[in-house]
Amino acid sequence: MAKVIPFKAVRPTRDKVSLIAARSYDSYTPAQVESRLRDNPFSFLHIVNPGYKYQQEISGEQRYTLVRNRYQEFKEEEIFIQDEKPSYYIYKIVNRDGLEFNGIVAATSAADYENDVIKKHEDTLEYKEVIFEKYLNTVGFNAEPVLLTYPDSPDLEAIIEKIMKTRAEFEFTTTYRDTHYLWNVDDEKIVIEIEALFAKMETLYIADGHHRSASSYLLATHLKEENKEHTGEEPYNYFMSYLIPESDLKIYEFNRLVKDLNGLSKQEFLIQLDGVFRIENRGQEYYKPSKKHHFSMYLDGEFYSLYLRKGTYTISNALDALDTQILYKTILRPMLGIEDVRNDIRIGYSHGKNDLAYVKTAVDSGEYKVGFGLLSITVDEMKQIADEGLKMPPKSTYIEPKLRSGVTIYEF
Structure with missing residues (x-):
């Protein structure tokens, strides 16, 4: 009590x-x-x-x-x-x-x-x-x-x-x-x-x-x-x-920005993404995800929608189901080489109140190479993480x- x-x-x-x-x-x-x-x-x-x-x-x-x-x-x-x-x-x-x-x-x-x-x-x-x-x-x-x-x-x-x-x-x-x-x-x-x-x-x-x-x-x-x-x-x-x-x-989301593609060309990066996500080029359309396990990406002047492919990712607990964790385990760590999301100087964050225009500007300016937009985490997800004794990745919520x-x- x-x-x-x-x-x-x-x-x-x-x-x-x-x-x-x-x-x-x-x-x-x-x-x-x-x-x-x-x-x-x-x-x-x-x-x-x-x-x-x-x-x-x-x-x-x-x-x-x-x-x-x-x-x-x-x-x-x-x-x-x-x-x-x-x-x-x-x-x-x-x-x-x-x-x-x-x-x-x-x-x-x-x-x-x-x-x-x-x-x-x-x-x-x-x-x-x-x-x-x-x-x-x-x-x-x-x-x-x-x-x-x-x-x-x-x-x-x-x-x-x-x-x-x-x-x-x-x-x-x-x-x-x-x-x-x-x-x-x-x-x-x-x-x-x-x-x-x-x-x-x-x-x-x-x-x-x-x-x-x-x-x-x-x-x-x-x-x-x-x-x-x-x-x-x-x-x-x-x-x-x-x-x-x-x-x-x-609760607002925290979007991710990364300074480089870890030595990959744009095409090599997109091909690697295709193994885990269904990708659609949205051009200049501001795409914001509306469902869990959907992400937006801004790269080289264009927006993309990324939908997690069923069967390519295993969810065994509340943390695995979290979009910030999915992004980390499928893209940030294996493709872009970011092991420590808390301290790696190659990654930046922008909370959802800044919206995707901030992400676009940060990439267009050359400060970052690619940006990712996420859906905000819910109160129930936050509670479930806590109830299971798990911990979210840093910058998962802007509250x-x-x-x-x-x-x-x-x-x-």
Whole structure:
């Protein structure tokens, strides 16, 4: 049973939340970071990039210490204030495409992560887990929730809908044209009801944030070992998550781009493809696959449809049935020589929101030789992979909603 509890969030004051909220640091270009740090003294980027104050790059443990210092300064100046009562936070996002996401920010259990109540579908890199655990241990807070999804619950939906009819504590629109709303839920009766509904759920699934959740679990394990009076209820036993129903989750595909044909000529490559796929030249027609095991390919100024030939590929589990895995096992590795899709510099990725025009432009420019378009993975496929204890290839999903840092902060 899932343990999802309220917590006392540290939050910006209402007048500054729109200035503080920031996307993930890695999503900004260097010019965008510079602009926000220069023009907005309240941006959360000042906390995660403390070296700006000294006009120099600072890394490692020194940076972590300065992050903690900047955060404490924001609290001392009462830009951030901690809630007095443990609360759930109803969070609604309406993105610029008109998609709406309604969920709950709460604290989720590291023990549930260990016991597979919180299930994973993606591999993590150990060195990243260790680095982020050191970061968390030094700064003492988490400002970006892990995105979890749960089976649709009419009872939970009714509570959320009722609360969202009242005035939101926060309402702001970002320069990215997404509108965010937050309601603080500290009524004891409602809090008990929400906790009980989550407790009935046997499984939660990580949609986005595998490294954050893994690092939080690693931190909980180490602090537990160091604490002789450990009870299991300390804040470090939990990590902040944004939980949304499965029907709200939006999954886009990640298309693949490859820099060369691994020494093959165009004709040699097409002949090899013909052994595994039924190929049709679509010319200038933008072809996007509409069925599983169908792929689009852009090569030498033309689009192709690739249909997997029956009998040429064996499916023995949920991973084998995944289109990203099929592409890897039939084309990327055997024909194009890409063994490590995570680290090979010859492969690039473009999420489906960029559409196939991005793939075409990247190939036409000469940066890449060939591009492949895929159909997006479904929630059921993602769950099945997790249920079977398997892991998707990297860059298999681009998932929305994308959250902002600094709106709710979890201290431990």
